[in-house]
Amino acid sequence: MNNGCICCTVRGDLIAGLKKLIKNSQKSGKVLDGVLIETTGLADPAPVAQTFFADDYVQQHMRLDGILTLVDAAHIIQHLDDEKPEGVENEAVEQIAFADRILLNKCDLVDGEEQLAEVEARIRAINKTVPIKRVTNSEVEMEFILGIRGFSLDKIIEMDDAFLEDSHDHQHDNRVSSVGIDVPGEVVQQKLNQWISWLLKEKGVDLFRSKGVLAVKGMKEKFVFQAIHMLFANSQEGEWGPDEERRCKMIFIGKNMDREELTSGFMACMAK
Numbered sequence: 001m002n003n004g005c006i007c008c009t010v011r012g013d014l015i016a017g018l019k020k021l022i023k024n025s026q027k028s029g030k031v032l033d034g035v036l037i038e039t040t041g042l043a044d045p046a047p048v049a050q051t052f053f054a055d056d057y058v059q060q061h062m063r064l065d066g067i068l069t070l071v072d073a074a075h076i077i078q079h080l081d082d083e084k085p086e087g088v089e090n091e092a093v094e095q096i097a098f099a100d101r102i103l104l105n106k107c108d109l110v111d112g113e114e115q116l117a118e119v120e121a122r123i124r125a126i127n128k129t130v131p132i133k134r135v136t137n138s139e140v141e142m143e144f145i146l147g148i149r150g151f152s153l154d155k156i157i158e159m160d161d162a163f164l165e166d167s168h169d170h171q172h173d174n175r176v177s178s179v180g181i182d183v184p185g186e187v188v189q190q191k192l193n194q195w196i197s198w199l200l201k202e203k204g205v206d207l208f209r210s211k212g213v214l215a216v217k218g219m220k221e222k223f224v225f226q227a228i229h230m231l232f233a234n235s236q237e238g239e240w241g242p243d244e245e246r247r248c249k250m251i252f253i254g255k256n257m258d259r260e261e262l263t264s265g266f267m268a269c270m271a272k
């Protein structure tokens with residue numbers, strides 16, 4: 001599939017991809033057990049689910065088993081409370097509303113039963129009947145998420161009577177965007193640490209997701225970092241190959257991002 005948003009621009013690609021999988025399986029005689037589609041956290045689930053009903057060929061050969069929504073227990077309330085511009089859907093609300101199963105993840109990051117109960121109550125206010133499982137690191141038995149026959153067209157149409165209409169309009173929040181940085185060279189660890197601390201402290205509320213693989217001066221291994229809002233983790237993973245170009249590659253996804261500020265801030269950490 002091409003790059004793009006699975007619920008908008010590349011939905012035609014999704015249908016073509018599904019058809020190809022079915023045809024390959026028929027040709028090779030190998031049974032296709034299932035297809036897992038992982039959207040970005042910012043996708044509207046409705047048009048993706050609609051794919052399984054919009055195309056006759058796909059509808060005849062596939063059944064939508066269920067929609068699984070992974071909820072970040074530590075940050076979900078902030079996203080549910082985010083006031084969107086007029087006409088823009090709140091993706092977090094949509095993803096919970098459409099869910100046939102919910103994995104309430106990162107329970108270890110939440111302060112006890114009271115806060116978890118509050119999160120569950122917010123989920124229940126959107127989707128009364130969905131089974132919810134509390135987990136850490138998404139550890140779950142497969143029976144909870146696969147082969148569940150959880151998707152019900154009647155239930156969805158009750159909630160969204162335009163679900164089967166072709167013109168399923170939805171508008172994304174155009175305050176949310178991504179900034180990618182990919183530059184050859186190395187960073188200076190101390191400058192990088194200072195910049196990341198500044199970034200998470202000052203921009204963490206609006207920074208939904210950051211991740212990167214960096215070449216750090218004097219470090220044989222690749223420096224890998226992951227962050228969700230202000231929660232940051234890093235590790236050293238595998239050494240740079242002798243012929244591999246040492247470079248820094250990162251992506252930041254968030255609200256009201258300033259490409260110029262992020263890029264110049266990072267470039268100031270590069271080794272001369």
Ligand SMILES: Nc1nc2c(ncn2[C@@H]2O[C@H](COP(=O)(O)OP(=O)(O)OP(=O)(O)O)[C@@H](O)[C@H]2O)c(=O)[nH]1
Pocket residue numbers: 041105106107108109135136137138209226227228233
């Ligand atoms: N403490 C804690 N950390 C977790 C848990 N689940 C994932 N993480 C960490 O959170 C960071 C981001 O992982 P995810 O939230 O799974 O990432 P994601 O949003 O699915 O990321 P992409 O699909 O790559 O955009 C990583 O550093 C994970 O190790 C959890 O239950 N508890």
